[in-house]
Amino acid sequence: MYDELFLKRLHTALLAEMMPRAVRRLCETEGGAEGIWEMSEAVIGACHFLSEEEKAELISAKKRGLPAETAGKMAAGGIKAVCIEEEAYPERLRECTDAPYMIFYKGRMPAEEEKRVAVIGARNCSDYGRRMAEYFGRELAVAGVSIISGMARGIDGMAQEACVKAGGRSYALLGSGVDVIYPRSNAGLYEKLQERGGVISEYPPGREALAFHFPLRNRLISAFCDILLVVEAREKSGTFITVNYALEQGREVYAVPGRIEDKLSFGSNRLIAQGAGVAYCVEELLLALKDTERQRKLPDVTRITGGKPAPADNEGWEGSIRRGVRRVLYDSPATAQEIYGRIGMPKMKIQELLAELMKLEIEGRVICRAGVYELK
């Protein structure tokens, strides 16, 4: 019922998960999945570059037969796959030295001509990081650039969310099978990505998100993109694994500058010092992508600040308390107590401030996350 060639390729892909190097070599010597499937036990035994374990695995895998069950699961879950032997295999990936034999995806794969930027950064990002991820995600989407990322919590998910929301295309590279949603909190994004792009993984369906998968997954993020953009990274961060892969694969690396007192920006600022591009506005990235339409325009600062109320826009901010709240929150988010301390109105009672904050929250002018207020 399945294409036998596909089953043989899937069989090879499952082998490649366990012994990627051996399979790469076998592909060269045997000429691909069909050749590998047809290897007899004697031929396998005589193969000098295989270790004893690899030989045993090859033989037992052959005895198990073709993986019709996995193929059935894929068909039922709407999971598609593309193999390195096929034309459709992404060119950017084929160039890598350790390209996976087969990649699985739901939704679709990015088209070759699609420009892509990978946006990555800290999971525990700051509010600044969140805003920047949203800004780049949104603006790149508007400019027709796709966003590649890892669907992780924090910067990754935020950028993809903003991109999809702005009507752009976004692709997530997962550290698990494409039918496993990790983290669970991004389940909503996972659904949206299938409609507006795809979720992609080198792991066969059903594989759990294991810690050692993620560094390997990072090489695919950099392989899939044209430009790698680091939004926020600490001094030591998993982000640098991706950066190193990107440099190896010849991708351009950009970093969003941050305040130097901000630990979360230390890594990205250091990247700039080491020669990464400075992503001070989206136009800079578009220029690098040779987007001729927008590169001539001057950077639009109001787009970077995400349409935050400019000081002149006073609608809804009447009254001294409200103005004080905006003044305090304009610099950085703060708890009610911090606002009370910084607002400089000693005669005001705390309850007046609390009531006003609540009104602002209900009106949608500020939002409160775990007790910390920020401007919307």
Added chain:
Amino acid sequence: MVISVCTGALCGLECDLVTVEVDISNGLPQLDMSGSLSQEVREAQMRVRVALKNAGIALPPQRITINLAPASLHKEGNQYDLPIALAMLCALGEIEQGRLENVFIAGELGLDGEVKSIRGCLPMVLKARELGIRECILPMANLAEGRVVGGMELAGVGSLVEAMDYLGMKGAERQEFLNRGENVLPPAESGPEPDFGDICGQEGMKRAMEIAAAGFHNLILIGPPGGGKTMAAKRLPGILPPITEEEALEVSKIYSVAGLLNGGGLIRRRPFVAPHHSAMLQALAGGGRSPRPGLISRAHKGVLFLDEAVHFSSAALEVLRQPMEDKKVLIARSTASYEFPAEFMLVAALNPCPCGNYPDPQRCRCSQEQVRRYLGRLSGPLLDRIDLCVEMGRLSIKEYRLRKPGEKDGEYGSAAMRERVLRARKVQEERFAACSISFNAQMGVNELQDFVRLSKEDQEYMDSVYESLHLSLRSYHRLLKVARTIADLDGRSDVGKEDINEALCYRSVEDRYWG
């Protein structure tokens, strides 16, 4: 002939009448005790015999039988020594016949004849009064406790000889003995209360404390380590409304049965109980073979403060659920079930995450999952009962330096806060005069309908809030209760929009952290 004397057995917070019967008759010299006795009661015969000998009274070589009636009641405790000794003395003719009728006696004896303090003296004297007995002989150490009950003749005795002397007294001499120690002041209460003025800044927390104290609302404090959560909680008793006579008697009974009155009389301030987070379930709920009140009962009408609340074992936290619902702890034993009141105000302090710095991304490295799991150790049903939640931020050194001298007299010094709490308390007293409740936090749905009337406009506002913030019906009710207390504190007769807005700021953790 048989001599009988009244004494009491503790059963939970109540006392049952026990009659000590002594018979001395001819026969082989022997001392027998009967009446379903526990080990410590059985040992009384040895203490009594030696104490009598040391008081200069030799037991005759006769057969002595002691019975504690009713035999169906299992007897425990140390209060039976003195009644047994006095009944034997009466049987021996050392005390006038009939002198011990209608006298309630309780006390433990030492070998030298010293009368030692007992547990649960207060409920015993209350029981005596209920039975129409006016005269009691008690250990000197428990006299102040017994005097809480008015209209009684209480003789505090320090030794067996003194008790015999007293029983021989008449007229003015006896009256003088009864008045003994009447003017002695109770032991001084420990120093002045710590003041909220000692804490600089943190007005938000102080305001929430004030609301909690005024309406008896349960409260959660969330903040980084070293932010002053414990410091704040320790200052809470200082602003609580004073305890009423009726409440004081109830609380004193609990402390009497727990053996914690330490020679003092009525407890005149609201208890503040802060168990360590390693506290076991039995220590919290109460227990033992003959159950004694646990820590949560000792917080009755006062504050139960759980510092580092998430570090309490989940079993210990779950045990709080029933008391928070029913305002009492029920302990069942094969022989009987015991009921200890436990109506307390829960104040829990906790860090927002394992490292304590969430949501500051500069300092917190906990994952979202860790934060969720950390706070998740407090179960939903427990959180459901918490009306107020305050986050306490880290104080900047600038704020600390800006601290004005003499803040104790300021708006958020304990004196000013207590005054406002008292005012709100008075309003509630009038409001609930016809109801069985006394605080806003205790209002049910019916009371909310009666006492929290919103104008049409505010009602619409409330509805929109309910929708836009995705409140549950329960948090909606909580909100109304807190808004009621805020209005009371600020002297407004009707709950208005500003009260609702402020109350919303204290809405509970699950709405904000897990929402």
